[in-house]
Amino acid sequence: MKDFDIAGLINGAHPAPGYACGGQPTAAQLAAAARSGLKRVITLRPASEDSGYDEAAAAKALALDYVELGIAGGGDLNRANVDRLDALLNAKPEVPTLIHCASGNRVGALMALRAAWVQGRDIEAALVVGRQWGLKAMEPAVRGLLG
Numbered sequence: 001m002k003d004f005d006i007a008g009l010i011n012g013a014h015p016a017p018g019y020a021c022g023g024q025p026t027a028a029q030l031a032a033a034a035r036s037g038l039k040r041v042i043t044l045r046p047a048s049e050d051s052g053y054d055e056a057a058a059a060k061a062l063a064l065d066y067v068e069l070g071i072a073g074g075g076d077l078n079r080a081n082v083d084r085l086d087a088l089l090n091a092k093p094e095v096p097t098l099i100h101c102a103s104g105n106r107v108g109a110l111m112a113l114r115a116a117w118v119q120g121r122d123i124e125a126a127l128v129v130g131r132q133w134g135l136k137a138m139e140p141a142v143r144g145l146l147g
Contacts, residue, residue, distance in 0.1 A: 004037040004096050011104035015111075015132040018096045022104045022134060027053045034062040037096050042088060044101040044110065046070035065095070071106050074141045082113045099133075108135025112142045123147065 003014040010023030024045070025033065041059050045051060047068065059066035067088060071081060089097075099107050112130025115121040121129065123146045130142060 004033050004098075006033045006038075006098065009100075011134050013104070013132065013134065015129075018094070020098045021107045021111075022098075022100055024051050024100060024102050025055075025098065027055075027058050030055070030058055030064075031062060033098060034064055038064060038098055039095045040065035040067070040092065040097040042067045042069065042085070042097060042099045044069050044071040044099070044106045046072050048072070049102065065092075071101065071110065073106075074109075074138060077109055077113060077138070077141060077145060079113075079117060082110055082117055085110050086114050086118050103136075104134025105136050105138050106134075108133040109138040109142050111135070112139075113145060116146050 004020060006012055006020055006025060006029050009025055009029055012020060012022035014020050041064050043055065056066050069081065069084060101107055108130040111133035112126045112135050115129040116123065116126035123143065126146060127139065127143065135142065
């Protein structure tokens with residue numbers, strides 16, 4: 001599975017084949033990514049956060065699967081939300097997917113917690129995974145949740 005192109009995405013990364021992560025894509029970045037193979041967008045941003053455009057409508061117009069998880073901040077870093085993300089990823093692992101929030105930090109936080117709670121990795125290994133997916137400022141909170 002090839003990586004798709006999202007040039008200029010804030011804190012953008014391709015931490016695993018077929019996946020990209022980072023901050024909020026612009027409408028133009030979303031369209032470019034769709035042209036290069038993106039098929040699904042998982043946003044962690046709740047509807048109350050302004051993305052600058054109607055991302056759900058743009059995704060629909062581009063024939064992209066679009067899922068909003070609504071992770072507003074540290075208070076939403078819990079097992080139920082990690083399990084929701086894990087279920088989404090496992091349901092269609094072959095589908096090229098962008099996972100984003102405003103900066104990528106919440107993405108990294110959830111992926112670190114998933115690595116520990118779902119995949120059984122130790123704390124340090126889980127934090128490495130989280131950093132690959134964008135974990136920065138929320139690392140102390142994640143570390144605290146992992147014990």
